[in-house]
Amino acid sequence: DAKTTQPPSMDCAEGRAANLPCNHSTISGNEYVYWYRQIHSQGPQYIIHGLKNNETNEMASLIITEDRKSSTLILPHATLRDTAVYYCIVRARMDSSYKLIFGSGTRLLVRP
Amino acid sequence: NAGVMQNPRHLVRRRGQEARLRCSPMKGHSHVYWYRQLPEEGLKFMVYLQKENIIDESGMPKERFSAEFPKEGPSILRIQQVVRGDSAAYFCASSPFVPSGNSYEQYFGPGTRLTVT
Numbered sequence: 001d002a003k004t005t006q007p008p009s010m011d012c013a014e015g016r017a018a019n020l021p022c023n024h025s026t027i028s029g030n031e032y033v034y035w036y037r038q039i040h041s042q043g044p045q046y047i048i049h050g051l052k053n054n055e056t057n058e059m060a061s062l063i064i065t066e067d068r069k070s071s072t073l074i075l076p077h078a079t080l081r082d083t084a085v086y087y088c089i090v091r092a093r094m095d096s097s098y099k100l101i102f103g104s105g106t107r108l109l110v111r112p
Numbered sequence: 113n114a115g116v117m118q119n120p121r122h123l124v125r126r127r128g129q130e131a132r133l134r135c136s137p138m139k140g141h142s143h144v145y146w147y148r149q150l151p152e153e154g155l156k157f158m159v160y161l162q163k164e165n166i167i168d169e170s171g172m173p174k175e176r177f178s179a180e181f182p183k184e185g186p187s188i189l190r191i192q193q194v195v196r197g198d199s200a201a202y203f204c205a206s207s208p209f210v211p212s213g214n215s216y217e218q219y220f221g222p223g224t225r226l227t228v229t
Contacts (some may be wrong), residue, residue: 010157034217038155038224041201041223042222042223043116043203043205043220043221043222043223044155044205044220045220046217046218046219049217055157087154089166094120097206098143098160098218099157099160099168099170099171100145100147100155100157100205100218101157102154102155102156103154104154
């Protein structure tokens, strides 16, 4: 079972920031937080991941709370092409199988 | 650098036939993962393979499903005697070898959509 909780759906206006929350209250010290997205039944696309520090790349920023029990993915200037299902996943650093366990995700709709 | 390739992209089989799904990982990647996505559901892990080895098959149905990743050539997911419930999108992902304890990402292919009639 997924170890994360996400709202089923959200929407935001094009050009505005999209802030997608994720709760992972049972996360342990050796687990990373990963974000993927799936655009209309395509293969999932890696976005970003982090352990305890905030992270930023060309796609998004990841803010992890100090207690690591929740995080927020930020798309700074959402476009229509960002409409997708966003998955927040925790994965053990030492998990020998390396599998990703997907939950239901958040369906983000970017409005024109 | 070509991404993960899967073929065929669409596959139609009648009940009882066999389905073979192929996955070519990204260049330099030695780890392959298969996931299944039923309509309107999230992805479910099936199997994790390295060259000539099955590392974790905890998500594979016990019967009719098998996977391999030979020394040469693509990884193959094989479904024997398909049933309507096997209709789904099957995604393959790959990653490079990473020393234990380090983080990495998996890169996904476009998927194979299997329809069983």
